[in-house]
Each structure stands twice: as C-alpha cells, then as structure tokens.
Amino acid sequence: MSDIDVHHLAAAYALDALDQRERAAFEAHYERCDVCRADVLEFRGTMAEVAGALSTPPPPSLKDRVMADIAVTRQLSPSLVAPVPAPTGRSRGSWAMLAAAAAVIIALVVGVVAFNGGNDDDPFNDELAAVLEQPDSRMIELDNQSDLDGMFKVAWSPSMGKAVLMGENLPVAPDGKAYELWLISGDQSMAMYVLDTAGDGQVHRSVPTPAEPTAWAITMEPVEGSAVATGDIMFIAEV
Amino acid sequence: MGVLRPLRARHPEPVSVDPDDIVGALLLRAGRGDQSAFGELYDELAPMVHGVVLKVVRDPAMSEEVTQEVFVELWRLAARFDGTKGTARSWASTLAHRRAIDRVRSEQASRDRNDRDAQRAVAPHDVVAAEVETTLDVARVRRALAQLSDLQREAVELAYFGGHTYREVAVLLGVAEGTVKSRIRDGLIRLRDELGGEA
Incomplete structure (x- = not known):
C-alpha cells in the first residue's frame, strides 16, 4: 500500500471503518505522519461531539458494577511509550495459561536470519492479518530511545504463540552490527532474532513467542547475534 | 538468556x-x-x-x-x-x-447478518435525528449532519453507527470502495467544519 493510499484512510480509521489489516497498516504509518495524526485527532474530536448527541444513561446499577470492578483492577503505570489502540478480544484467560507454560520453556537464540524487506504483495501481510484476527491479539509500537530514525511495531497473539514485527525507516546497521529483537518475560530477556534491514530500512518478520511478553526491545548487537544483550536498548515497549 | x-x-x-x-x-x-x-x-x-x-x-x-x-x-x-x-x-x-x-x-x-444489513441499506434512515433528545448539542449535531450530502451521511452513519468497514459500506450502498472512502473523508471534513471548534 503506498503512502498516498494510506493518507486517505485517516477518516475511515477515525470511524473504525478499516478492516484489521488496513488498520494495522494505517497505524504503522500514522505515528510518523504528522498530517494523518492531526487528521485523526480532529476527526475523533468531531465524532466525540456526535457521540455526545447520542447520550443515553446506562441503568444506575451499572455504576456499582463498574466501581466494584475497578476496585479489584490494577492500573497500568504511566507509559514511556505512546499507547496504540489495539484490537482486543474479551478473553484474557489464555494469558495466565501461557505464563505458566512459559516457566518451562527454554528460549532459543536463533541465528542470523536474512530476509527481504516487505513489499505490497508480501506474504507477511497475510501473517500479520492472521495474528490480528485472533481475539487476543495486541499491537504496540516500540518507543524509540535511540538517536536514530525509525520505528518498530509488534503485533502478537498469545493463543497463536506468534508475533509479527514491523520495522520502518531504519538506518542500515554499522558494519559488523545488526538489530536484534528481544522478548522480555518477567526478569528474563530472550534473544529472538537478528534482523536484517535489507537496505530499504524495512523489517517484516514473524516470530514465535516462547513466553508471555512483558516487554519487547531492540538492541544493536554483533551481526552474529548475542545471547545476552550487549548494546543499549534502542527501542522498547512495555506490555 | x-x-x-x-x-x-x-x-x-x-x-x-x-x-x-x-x-x-x-x-x-x-x-x-x-x-x-x-x-x-x-x-x-x-x-x-x-x-x-x-x-x-x-x-x-x-x-x-x-x-x-x-x-x-x-x-x-x-x-x-x-x-x-x-x-x-x-x-x-x-x-x-x-x-x-x-x-x-x-x-x-x-x-450471518447479511439479511438485516441489506434491509438497512435499502432504507437508510437518519439514525441520529430519529433517536436523540432535543438538547442544543443534539440540535447542533443534527444540523451538521443535515449539511452532508445523502451519500456522505449514509457512508458515515453506516460506518460509525453500523460498525461496517468502508468496504462493507461500499457493498451496502452499491458504489465503488474509493467513492466510499472519499465520501467518508469529505463527510467528516464537512462535519468538522459545521461543528466548528466548539468541542
């Protein structure tokens, strides 16, 4: 999908009128597009007014249920990362199961994986769509803490045990170095993949998730990959 | 590790x-x-x-x-x-x-909601005007919606209230996807201008 096409999706996005694949493509685009971000904010403000005109008080009993719920619901910490609305399902039951399973899973260091950056007909798009179609899928943009350009997003589904990584606009790694993806689960960091930006600054990669991620991170490592991170965190998102 | x-x-x-x-x-x-x-x-x-x-x-x-x-x-x-x-x-x-x-x-x-969807498409109605209370805000939103062309309003309403994707809206209205995309965009710009900066 070209950038021009993506720009035109801002209005439909603000109305939640994109299917999941287009939603993901647009979200990957708009965080770094000032025009689209401004459009979406404005359109959402407009629709908030329309929403106000729909006002219908819920039954009074609902407040008691909500207040009872929140009293036993932990709040997320302020984020260092801009939250990206993710398509979410109702059931989170599988998370607990996965966390238990993760305790016995040994992470693998996977060697250098060379692959081509994505293009419009990339089968990666189907992999991304398959993940996003899961009711428990999440998507998050990693906060860029480096001095370099570029962005990463990760979408994953615990029930599928699979994640897809999207990188855009990435500078080529210095000679002998490469980006490496880490899945952080509790106090464990698992080396996932060494990433090759293939010269066009894009990374499209699907990876298994051997454990429940509590954060995703990218560091710069020697090109053969590290089992233990040696570089500074360049991109990070807490889940 | x-x-x-x-x-x-x-x-x-x-x-x-x-x-x-x-x-x-x-x-x-x-x-x-x-x-x-x-x-x-x-x-x-x-x-x-x-x-x-x-x-x-x-x-x-x-x-x-x-x-x-x-x-x-x-x-x-x-x-x-x-x-x-x-x-x-x-x-x-x-x-x-x-x-x-x-x-x-x-x-x-x-x-499969196709049957109901098809009916809705045949007789799109002014969803907001039909159901809202008569407050000033409501009147303002209603006036703003009335400034949209029929196709703009139908596209915005089917998407926002109907929960349809723009591709689905295109099928419901029997027009090209590109047309729906631009009608939604034009419609929202119009709405935004009509509602002004009073958010």
Missing part, C-alpha cells in the same frame, strides 16, 4: 491536561488511583459512552457489558492518558466506539 539493563525514559514528560478539560482532570486523578474521582468521571462520561455503545451494539444487555468493559479499561489506562493528544472525552468516545465495533465484529464473525 540474559537480563536487559533497567529501562530509563529518555524524555520523561509530565502528564498534562488542558486546564479547561474537567473530565481530563478527573482522569488524571483517577490515574493516581483515586476511585472517587473515577466515580465522578463515570457520571460525566457514562451517558456518552453508553450512547455510543448502544448505538453500535444495539442489544441492551450486551451494550451494558461493553460499557462496563470500556470503563474498566479507562480505569486501567487512566495513567496513560495524554492530554496533548485530544480531550479525555474524545479519548473515551474513541475507546467506547472501538470496543463496540470489536464486539459487533466478533459477534458478526459467528453470525
């Missing part, structure tokens, strides 16, 4: 809200765990949130569930509200709509 170094924010930014944004101020307090502030926030936002959810989901019992989910989510995410990215009210309506849409689409995946 190693442990990454502790995380540091490179640019820690103080949470801020527009001083005129009362709802935002409540959300800020709620983000620090203030349940009574959240109760006030609920009173401010519940009619709007429930109105959006009910409009999209339609089933009253299911709508209550979704409204409840939306508020628990607002509580969970309160500390992550960023006043520089729109008002709290706008954030809440976005979240409410997204949750309602997600629910409708997951229900739809297990049920």
Whole structure:
C-alpha cells in the first residue's frame, strides 16, 4: 500500500471503518505522519461531539458494577511509550495459561536470519492479518530511545504463540552490527532474532513467542547475534 | 538468556491536561488511583459512552457489558492518558466506539447478518435525528449532519453507527470502495467544519 493510499484512510480509521489489516497498516504509518495524526485527532474530536448527541444513561446499577470492578483492577503505570489502540478480544484467560507454560520453556537464540524487506504483495501481510484476527491479539509500537530514525511495531497473539514485527525507516546497521529483537518475560530477556534491514530500512518478520511478553526491545548487537544483550536498548515497549 | 539493563525514559514528560478539560482532570486523578474521582468521571462520561455503545451494539444487555468493559479499561489506562493528544472525552468516545465495533465484529464473525444489513441499506434512515433528545448539542449535531450530502451521511452513519468497514459500506450502498472512502473523508471534513471548534 503506498503512502498516498494510506493518507486517505485517516477518516475511515477515525470511524473504525478499516478492516484489521488496513488498520494495522494505517497505524504503522500514522505515528510518523504528522498530517494523518492531526487528521485523526480532529476527526475523533468531531465524532466525540456526535457521540455526545447520542447520550443515553446506562441503568444506575451499572455504576456499582463498574466501581466494584475497578476496585479489584490494577492500573497500568504511566507509559514511556505512546499507547496504540489495539484490537482486543474479551478473553484474557489464555494469558495466565501461557505464563505458566512459559516457566518451562527454554528460549532459543536463533541465528542470523536474512530476509527481504516487505513489499505490497508480501506474504507477511497475510501473517500479520492472521495474528490480528485472533481475539487476543495486541499491537504496540516500540518507543524509540535511540538517536536514530525509525520505528518498530509488534503485533502478537498469545493463543497463536506468534508475533509479527514491523520495522520502518531504519538506518542500515554499522558494519559488523545488526538489530536484534528481544522478548522480555518477567526478569528474563530472550534473544529472538537478528534482523536484517535489507537496505530499504524495512523489517517484516514473524516470530514465535516462547513466553508471555512483558516487554519487547531492540538492541544493536554483533551481526552474529548475542545471547545476552550487549548494546543499549534502542527501542522498547512495555506490555 | 540474559537480563536487559533497567529501562530509563529518555524524555520523561509530565502528564498534562488542558486546564479547561474537567473530565481530563478527573482522569488524571483517577490515574493516581483515586476511585472517587473515577466515580465522578463515570457520571460525566457514562451517558456518552453508553450512547455510543448502544448505538453500535444495539442489544441492551450486551451494550451494558461493553460499557462496563470500556470503563474498566479507562480505569486501567487512566495513567496513560495524554492530554496533548485530544480531550479525555474524545479519548473515551474513541475507546467506547472501538470496543463496540470489536464486539459487533466478533459477534458478526459467528453470525450471518447479511439479511438485516441489506434491509438497512435499502432504507437508510437518519439514525441520529430519529433517536436523540432535543438538547442544543443534539440540535447542533443534527444540523451538521443535515449539511452532508445523502451519500456522505449514509457512508458515515453506516460506518460509525453500523460498525461496517468502508468496504462493507461500499457493498451496502452499491458504489465503488474509493467513492466510499472519499465520501467518508469529505463527510467528516464537512462535519468538522459545521461543528466548528466548539468541542
């Protein structure tokens, strides 16, 4: 999908009128597009007014249920990362199961994986769509803490045990170095993949998730990959 | 398998809200765990949130569930509200709509709604005008919607209230996808201009 096409999706996005694949493509685009971000904010403000005109008080009993719920619901910490609305399902039951399973899973260091950056007909798009179609899928943009350009997003589904990584606009790694993806689960960091930006600054990669991620991170490592991170965190998102 | 170094924010930014944004101020307090502030926030936002959810989901019992989910989510995410990215009210309506849409689409995946959808497409009606109370805000929104062309209004309503993707709207209205995309865009720009900066 070209950038021009993506720009035109801002209005439909603000109305939640994109299917999941287009939603993901647009979200990957708009965080770094000032025009689209401004459009979406404005359109959402407009629709908030329309929403106000729909006002219908819920039954009074609902407040008691909500207040009872929140009293036993932990709040997320302020984020260092801009939250990206993710398509979410109702059931989170599988998370607990996965966390238990993760305790016995040994992470693998996977060697250098060379692959081509994505293009419009990339089968990666189907992999991304398959993940996003899961009711428990999440998507998050990693906060860029480096001095370099570029962005990463990760979408994953615990029930599928699979994640897809999207990188855009990435500078080529210095000679002998490469980006490496880490899945952080509790106090464990698992080396996932060494990433090759293939010269066009894009990374499209699907990876298994051997454990429940509590954060995703990218560091710069020697090109053969590290089992233990040696570089500074360049991109990070807490889940 | 190693442990990454502790995380540091490179640019820690103080949470801020527009001083005129009362709802935002409540959300800020709620983000620090203030349940009574959240109760006030609920009173401010519940009619709007429930109105959006009910409009999209339609089933009253299911709508209550979704409204409840939306508020628990607002509580969970309160500390992550960023006043520089729109008002709290706008954030809440976005979240409410997204949750309602997600629910409708997951229900739809297990049920064929084609017949009902087709009927709706044959006789699109002025959904807002038919059901809202006669307050000033409502009159203003109704007037704004009336400024849209028929196709713009139908496209926006089928997408926002009907929970259809623009591709589905194209099928419902029997026009090209590109046409729907641009009608939605034109319609929202028109709405925005008609409603002015009074958000």
